Amino acid sequence: MASLKALKIRIGSVKSTQKITKAMKMVAAAKLRRAQEAAVAGRPYAERLEQVMASLASKVSVSESSPKLLAGTGRDQVHLLIIATSERGLAGAFNSNIVRAARRKAEELEAAGKTVKFYVAGKKGRVIRRFFPTQIAADHEMSHIKTVSFTDARAIADDVIARFEAGEFDVAHLFYAKFQSALVQTPVGNQIIPVAIDTNAAPVSDGGAAVEYEPDEETILADLLPRNVAIQVFRALLENAASEQGSRMTAMDNATRNAGDMIKRLSIQYNRARQAAITTELVEIISGAEAL
Amino acid sequence: MLHFELVTPEKLVRSEAVHMVVVPGTEGDFGVLEGHAPVMSTIRDGALSVYRTPDSAPETITIEGGFAEVSARGLTVLAERVA
Structure with a gap:
């Protein structure tokens, strides 16, 4: 003995x-509340943009001349997996869950003969290097960010769109953890490029009158598409921030x-x-x- | 009165009843009063002028990366950044 x-x-x-x-748990609880408030505050914009996109998309037919972001490149060979994780650890299985979801998708895609590349946003996503050492397309530095702002999301979206326009990939998926409660965070992977427009979203009611478009539907849509990608990234980052704190709170x-x-x-x-x-x-x- | 909403990705900046808003559309400025016909327009970076009453001085709000939508519910401006 x-x-x-x-x-x-x-x-x-x-x-x-x-x-x-105990202290970490309490800090996480306080941060979680703030992160949740930020996520709620971001909802109106996303909802309205979605409505506008839906009503525009119902008027514009997808053709060869449509913006690439909507119609795609016409191929489905190279997939870019964007992994959004946190900068810090000690948050339970939060980061490893996201990475695992991305890894599974990558394996699935590779089994189907596709090429997979990774775009890492957040320090803890770098562990993917262990499994796919040669396929990291970019590593987006986020360590200086305390609370995510739209500008940060925009930077990621712009970078990704630039790579898309340069023909580096055909399809992009975004991996993050969806916040359900402080106890439950589900890792999810969404396709963000080409933009999948939810046609089920209620279109803007125009009160029966014909809506006038300035300049025209196609131009507005082309203008809104990159913004839609940015807002999706932003929402993912917000969800991630809330999930991270929730997960850390539970773990602590x-x-x-x-x-x-x-x-x-x-x-x-x-x-x-x-x-x-x-x-x-x-x-x-x-x-x-x-x-x- | 016109129902005016200004929304950024981070929060709902304004939601109030005003007399008129002058929006800097890409194809020219346009004023929106109550009962305006439905319009969707992109906005160039610039200032929104908000008139609370017919004879008050306008309040200007500088916005970037915007989009305006006028529907039966009123005017909604989506902007990426509000200065």
Whole structure:
């Protein structure tokens, strides 16, 4: 059995770890609230843009001359997987879940004979290098970002669109964790290029009157398509931010609880050892006294 | 009164009833009053002028990367950035 001193040190160390995990949990809870507010605040824009896109798309027919972002390149060979992860770890399985989802998709695509490239946004997505060392197309630096703004999303979207226009890939998928609750975050992969327009979204009610377009439907659509990609990236980053904090909160809550259990176990061990030491000492004294 | 909404990806900046808004459309400025015919237009980077009442001085809001939509519900301006 470990000595009394060693046990005491061990308990002290677990206690200070518990303090850290507890603090991290509370910080994550506060950040989660803010991240959720940001996600909610971003909803009106996305909803309206979606409505506008839907009503435009219903008027414009996809043809050879349509913008590439909508019609695609006509091929389906090179796929770009954009992996959005967090910059920090200690968030449970948050990052590895996203990477795993992307990896699965990549394996599936490769099995189907497609070429796969990766676009990593966020430090923790870099582990994909371990599985596909030669297929990282870009590594987007995000470590300086504290709270995601639309400008950051725009930078990623612009970069991706530029690569698309340069013919580097045909289809782009975006991987992130969708926030469902502090306990549940599901990794998802959405196709963002070519733009898949949700035709089920309720089109803008025009009150029966004919809508006038300035300049015209095609031009507006061409103008809105890159913006739609940016907003999708932005929404993914917001969801990710909320998911990360939720996941960290749960992970740190578990860690705090585990530390508590461990302290309890170690304290029992410590008390037993102490009692055993006292008993031995008493036995020694008594048998010593009897021997006289 | 015209229902006017200004939305950015980050938040809903304005949602209020105003008299008139002058929008800097790509093909020229246009004023929107209550009961305007439905229009969808792209916007060039510039200033929106908001008139709260017919005779008040306009309030200008500088926007970037915008899109305006006039429907039966009113005027909605989607902008990437509001200065």
